[in-house]
Amino acid sequence: MGFLSPSGDNGRVTTSDSFEDQARRRVVDARPDTDPGVMTAVLDLLRLANLMGHDFETHVHRPRGFSWAGFRVMLCLWVDGEMDPSTLARFSGVSRAAVSSVLNTLERDDLVTRRPHDRDGRRVIVDLSDAGAAIVAEAFAAQHQRELGWMTDLDPAQVDGLVAALRSIIGQAAAMQAQGSELL
Helix, strand or coil, X not given: CCCECCCCCCCCCCEHHHHHHHHHHHHHHHCXXXXXXXXXXXXXXXXXXXXXXXXXXXXXXXXXXXXXXXXXXXXXXXXXXXECHHHHHHHHCCCHHHHHXXXXXXXXXXXXXXXXXXXCCCCEEEEECHHXXXXXXXXXXXXXXXXXXXXXXXXXXXXXXXXXXXXXXXXXXXXXXXXXXXXX
């Protein structure tokens, strides 16, 4: 699939596929112990995640007045209900520092509310406002249309296989974190 990337002079790469080929050759030449299949899979996974995130933010979330991070925070609240900012950070994949900034923006726009924790006055609880619940549901529907577009070339069995592979990798990472191990 070659997404165009910046082309240069002197025979430099002009598509992401040719960049990937060149990266694989260069890395394997420099580090013969490199598994080129694993390297390519990770490179493609990161490239795809970045492309999708940019697509969703550009075509779905920014036009509705919030960021990709803001959507992820609101989606967590929509799915699981009120929670504290630390839990929001963990579930949304947004850093704790960034959650504070995201919540300030969402609260300013009346999409979330914050209130003191019932038993611990030092903590706060965050929830979606009615306006936030409505906009996240509508944004999810619009994003899902784009998700369908991204996956249009995969049949249901391929989608299931992709989900199984990704969950296996995520499960391995979670198990290692639970044991206090680092991945490397």
